[in-house]
Amino acid sequence: MKGCELNLIKTVLFVFNLVFALSGLGLIIAGAVVLSDIGEFGHFLEGRILAPPVVLIVAGVIVFLVATLGCYGVIRESYYMLMAFALCLLVIFIVEFAVGIAAATYKNEFRSALRDVMMTSLNNYEKSKADKVAWDNIQSRLECCGVEGPNDWGDRRPASCCFAPRDNAPTPNQDQCRKAQPNDEYLYSYGCIYELENKAESGSKVLIGVGIGIAFIEIVGIILACWMASVVKNKE
Known part of the structure; x- marks a missing residue:
């Protein structure tokens, strides 16, 4: 009976890890798309606005590596590797949750901070080549x-x-x-502030949607990894 249960959870967890690895690639792609969309206007955006897509790309790389660890742990039927896999999933989940809270908290300050940065840059248009290029680019590209x-x-x-x-x-x-x-x-x-706000908001919706989906997958992975680790330990 234990052997059947182990084979079942082993198959389920292995398939999960393949899906999890693909979700890591999805994180990388989503982060890259958002970053490319708003990155060209980074002259006006603070690091806190550009940080979430960068964090998402890094998280995607880590997720892919962790999924590899999970697959290896399933194949080896290693209790310690499975628990390490579950712990890694938990850490990633906590980091994503913390980034989400930070982004939601900063959202209320975003407009005021963005306006101050843009007004300062506008006043330096004739003095700074970087500000001139940035303004000519954003006004031409966003038609504002x-x-x-x-x-x-x-x-x-x-x-x-x-x-x-x-x-x-x-x-x-x-x-x-x-x-x-x-x-x-x-x-x-x-x-232009309205156009930038719209771009930032669209990007945040993509990141939130992808983040929620990955968080759900991570919770399922933690449960499956702990379940298989328990079955392996009992078998031993």
Whole structure:
């Protein structure tokens, strides 16, 4: 009877580890997608915003390695390796939970911190090449202007706030863009802070969804590993 139970849990746990290894790859892919989406605007984002996808990528690598340990422990029917596998899953679960709490806590401060960073960078547009490149890039890519709108620039509004109103029409130069009014058809009227917030929020939803799914898998893995470790110990 014990042999049948051991063979059953051994098969189930081995299949689980294969799924777990694939979930590790899923973590790496999800983290890389989110990081590539918001990373190009990292000039305006604090490390705390870019940290979750990086943590997710690192967690994915660790998950893949831990899954390998789990498979080896199943094949060897090693009590100590199985318990080490369960402990690793528990540690990963706790780390993910802590990162989730930290991200949720920081969410309330995000808008205020982002606005301060963007306003400081905007004021340095003429002084710093890095700030100039960052602003021209974000305004062109996200089709926005200023922090909360074109008026943030005053009479310093750059040409990247404007676009060609029609096909084959020339893009307004800086002088034309500077004189443009908010209702002009070729002036981006939406503030960049809103676009960045939307990108960060979309990224966080992806990370939260993937994180919850992996956390559920980890709990199942802890239960299965402890179960097999118990059966192995009783057999010995």
